[in-house]
Amino acid sequence: MCDARSVESPAISPVFVGRADEFTALSAALARATATGEPQFVLVGGEAGVGKTRLLEEFAAHACDQGAHTAVGGCLELGADGLPFAPFATALRALHRAVGDELTEAVAGREAELARLLPDLGAAAPGAHDQDGRARLFELTARLLERLTRERTVVLVIEDLHWSDRSTRELLGYLVRSVQSARLVVLATYRSDDVHRRHPLRPFLAELDRLRTVRRLELERLTPQEVREQFAGIRGVADPDRATVADIYARSEGNPFFVEELTLSCDGACGLSESLRDLLMVRVEGLPDAAQRVVRIAARNARVEHGLLQTVAGLSEDELIEGLRGAVGGNVLVPLEEGGAWGGAAYRFRHALLREAVLDDLLPGERTRLSRRYAEALEAEPSLVRPEERAARLASYWYHARDAAKALPAVLDAIADTRERHAYAEQTELLERAMELWDEVPEELRRTLPPLGSLESYPPCGCRIGAELELHFLDLLAEASVASRLDGQRDRGLGFVKKGLKLIDRMPGGDAMRAAWFWMERSRLVTGLGRGDGWAELARAMELIEGEKPSPVHADVLSHVAAWHMLHTQSEDTVPLATRAVEMARQVGADEVELHAGITLATLRSRTGETDAWISEMYRLRELALRIGAPRTVLRVLINLPDALLKMGLAREAVDEGLAGIEELRARGLHDGAAFCAANVVEALIALGEFDRAQVLLDTWRPSAVGSGTQTSLALHAAELALLRGDLDAVPALIDAARTHLGRNDRLPQWAIPLAVVEMGYAAARARYADALAVLEGMLEQLPLPGQDAYVWMLLAHGAGLAAELRDPSGVEGLVARLEATAAGLAERPTAPLDLVLRAQVARARGAFDPVALEAAAEAFGRLGYPHAVARLALARADALLAGGGSRTEAGELLAGAWDAAGRMGAVPLREEIGRLAGRARIPVGADSASDAESEDPVEAFGLTARERDVLRLVSAGRTNRQIAEELFISPKTASVHVSNLMAKLGVSGRGEAAALAHRMRLFEAV
Incomplete structure (x- = not known):
């Protein structure tokens, strides 16, 4: 007790x-x-x-x-x-x-x-x-x-x-x-x-x-991820709303009690409950009057500088110090030592919710008057705050002072500042605030506001006052849609795009260029949300620019269409389309569009085999993108570079460049892009056999993934990693998650084929060969996939490996012939030696042994530094040697090397396969392998009785229940019971899978 x-x-x-x-x-x-x-x-x-x-x-x-x-x-x-x-x-x-x-x-x-x-x-x-x-x-x-x-x-x-x-x-x-x-x-x-x-x-x-x-x-406060977990646990949801959790984290500052209170009161809007507000105000109301006054004035800021506070409070130095001493001693305010022209000292509230409670306790008129006093003080003496905070602080003060004529110009200045600092969430909030203020500002003042002019290819308004361009409300919507997308808030961005298109529809004569731009932006958002492939939106943009003179928008639409075709239905027109986009962008001086189209063109040309030239071009484009600093192009080139390097077999370089790209994207506030880049690095680490590093990177970046493609990629590689490490129970949920995130883009080869490969591997690991073959057949039905040869080679090589595992030459001949025919029709040869793997596995599926192809594939994968592929090929070579009466010494060396490599990687299933083959052959593969290799009968691992083992042997030989009964001198009913029992113990769903499992593990074959 x-x-x-x-x-x-x-x-x-x-x-x-x-x-x-x-x-x-x-x-x-x-x-x-x-x-x-x-x-x-x-x-x-x-x-x-x-x-x-x-x-x-x-x-x-x-x-x-x-x-x-x-x-x-x-x-x-x-x-x-x-x-x-x-x-x-x-x-x-x-x-x-x-x-x-x-x-x-x-x-x-x-x-x-x-x-x-x-x-x-x-x-x-x-x-x-x-x-x-x-x-x-x-x-x-x-x-x-x-x-x-x-x-x-x-x-x-x-x-x-x-x-x-x-x-x-x-x-x-x-x-x-x-x-x-x-x-x-x-x-x-x-x-x-x-x-x-x-x-x-x-x-x-x-x-x-x-x-x-x-x-x-x-005890420290909780991290953002821990707050997310706490919120999810309280609300009973698996995937809580990102914006809501971010709001609760910001207001609770990670205090678990405050997280609970806010979560429970978060019904539509997350406000302070009465009990929490009263609890917080007890500490404030216990302060001396002078301290309470200072606290109420300070509440307008998350952090307030000493000089600014004194100016707004209108107190003498002694009076201010007396009030601050009481507030600090009562643990309401916390002093901060800061250098600089703003006074060298500042104060913040001990907790954000404490400040929020004090603000709520102020009368509406008090808050407005206080905001105006802060704004006037800062306008009169800008040096009272840090230079990098000045624009945002002034915009906030004037906004809360409800002076629209002062607030809108200040908010526009703050928008430019946040954009320069890659603070996309804050930029979006400010843009919404500008839209809110728009109708409150006299038209003559709005007409004097300068254009934003920061978006790639977005057309200038064209409305002039003298030599100046007028800011248009549509510009705010366009900026907001891009800022939302870059912040990962694609639903929010889609709302801005829809509003923009409705406004254009109501304009006399419309605005074809702006409409085309908004449709192009809508294509990006719909694709990112997994609600379509974006082609309908791009087609509409193409209609709108048809017959129009060259322009940045025109070139951008062409660039996006070329990129779409490269991913979906590449044809002979794709390269000319990308070339035209590059030339038009250069003609009209659209540098970022030229870079975007150049990335597409370089990727397309790389498939002609000009590897060195293409690598140089990609690095050149990366340096140009970083110099220009445009988010869209930086995002694309930093994500594509490690992916492309991996496809060329340069996995180590892909990891190095990918990690650098992650940090660059993180620094620019592009967290979803950094997570996508991390997924590409994980893929490279898996190829290099660095499973632990890959898992750490997955765990680190999964919370930052918000885009459909990003979440799909991370879930896909998590499933692949779980399969390779033997965590089979986790694989189905990860596959389902990937498909859910993919949505209506589930036929895109860059995800559809790798997902199919993982599904095939999982089904085979569970001895569900009929399911694995069904997945393979389903993908083969989708061929041909023009321009996607790299992914098709992946499918064919794994399909041949599956056929080889079945060890049923007569039953898989049709499939094997189809795989060979498909490979022969591919124009592009694989960078990795998948063609050699295909050839060797096809031979094994037909009951033969192609030592030249197996050895050549192993050597090629070894040069690439892919230990898992090398170890699996070593197992296949040893298996073939032992089955064909070849050298036991050579087989032993292959198994020992593969055993050690699998152990270093943590590739549990592969090591178990190696141990089973070594055990049957009585070949020691390591000092710690006795328990794995010494089993005299691998069937014992499944707990089969002697009678069930006899029945399994006959099932593997293709006998019916009646034939089994005759051979074992038992009744057909008893034979049926034994068959049902052994299938349950083996975890298979039918006689075919039971036979396939027995053949795959060579349970009844002499070695």
Whole structure:
């Protein structure tokens, strides 16, 4: 029995999020105390709501599972005037309930003295309350804990040490110093934000910090990913809305209690609940009046500079310092030391929600007037804030002052600033704010605003006032659609595009160039959302530009159409189309469009075999894109470069360039693009056999993926990695996730074929060969795929490998012939030696052995640095040698090398196959391989009886139930029962799969 219930909090989140390091530290302390009898003392600090109690709850449950007794006592919020020793009394009472007579025996003869801590023992002994009596009480408590921990581990928890009385602190300090040998873990928690400079706990903590026997843990706030997990757990959803979670993280700043409160009140809009608001305002309302005034003025900012605060407050230096001292001492404001012309010091609220509560408490007129005072102060003295913050701060102040004529120009300045800093989310918010203000600003003022003019190929308005271009509302919509897309908010961007197209439709005479641009943008968004392939939208854009003179929009549409054809239905017209796009973009001076079309053209020309020239061209285009800095082209070239290098067999270079690309995209705020680039690097790492590195990269970037293609790529490679590592249970869900993200783009070869290959591999691993063949047949039906030879070669090589595994020459001849015929019709030869793999596997499928092709393929993959492919080919060569009576020595060398390589990679299924073949051949493959290779009968691994083994042998030979019954002298009904039982044990769904599994594993073949 243990008292874990006493530490339970009214936790809302059903999942325990984060705190892995802290939980590990506490578990290690428990293990040390149990194993060595050395007492452990741990202090756990953190702000209110950060999850101290939840951590202790989880740890207490773990301690109970380990057989420890857990007793908890909490300090009361009474301070020095409260009950002395209250937490120890509560904890000892809990121990008394848990161990009963054992504690009674342990205190025998000392009941009256220990009754001061545990009144349940009876009346306390009368006597002088002097230092000697207190010392004796402390010593008796220490000895009691030592006695109780002789046979078991005890976890003693003291909660809320910041409310502790002096006696409690002194007793705790005595136990830390005097208990030397006990299976005891003492945990004490405290709120770090309540321990102000003169708090009596501060010197006590400092004293304990000097003791080597005490460990101190400080709980940090949750990370964005952990907040996402907590939100998902509370709401019971697998894939929570990204924007909602981001909002909750920003407002809660990762405090778990605030995350819970906001999540529960997040119904349409995530507001502060009354209970949370009241809780937050208690601290503010307890401040002196001067401090409350400063806090209310500071609430207009997340961080406010000292000089700006003084200017707006209109206070003398002494008055301001007095108010700040009270606010800082009350843990409402936190001082920040900052250098610079803005005063060298600044202040922020201890928590964002505390500031939000103060703002909510202001009257509407107060907030408006306060915003105007800040705006006027900053306009009068711009140096009061950092230069990089000036535009955004001024825009915010004027906006909240509700002065549209002042706010709109300021917001436009801030938009330009955020765009330069790649802050696309903030840029989108500002653009929406500009659109909101648009109709509130007089037309004559709007006509003087300069154009934004930052979008690739977007046409200028054409409305002139003198020599100046007028800003058009459509420009705001166009900028907002691009900023939303770059931020990964494609649904939001699609909304802006739809509004733009509706406005153009209502314009007298329309605007063909702008409409074509918006349709092109719509194509990008629809594709990114997985709601179509984008062709209908591009076709509409092509109609609109037909007959128009050359322009950036015209060239951009041609470039996008060429890129679309390259991915979907490449034909002889694709290269001329891309060439025309490059030439037109150069003609009209559209540098970014020229680069975009140039990437497409270089990729198309690379397929003619001019590898070196193409690599040089891609690197040149990358440098130009980075120099221009246009997001779309930077995104595309940095993603395409590692992918292209991998397709040419340069996996190591692909990893290096891909990692550099990830950092570049991250720095530019293109997080979804960085995640897509990471998927390409993962693919290269898998080829290089670096499975652990690949997994880390997947885990790191999966939360940043929002685009359909990005999520598909990450899920696809996660499924491939799980299959190679033997985590078969995870594969189906990952395949389903990839297909779900892909949506209506599921026939795009760059995803459809690799997904089919993974599905085939999974089905074969489960011995579901009929399913694997069905997937292969389904993909073959979609051929030919012009311009997609690299992916088709991948499909053919894996299809031939599947046919070879079946070991059924007569049954797969038609399939094998079809694979050969398809390969013969491909114009492009593969960079990787897939043609050699195809040739060798076709031979194996026909029951033959092509040692030249197998060896040549292995050598080629070895030069590329692909260890998994090399090891699998070594297994195939050894299998063929042993089956054909070849050299056992050579087969042994191949198996030993493959065994070691598979172990280094963590390729569990491959190693198991190697072990099974080596076991049947009695070939040792490693010092740790005895258990894998020594099995005299591989059928035993499936738990088959001797009779079921006989039945499986006959099923593999193609016998019917009646024939099995006749041969084994049993009834047909009994034979049917045996067949059903063995199929269940093998995990197959039919006789064909059972026979295929037996053949694949060569269960009944001599080696």
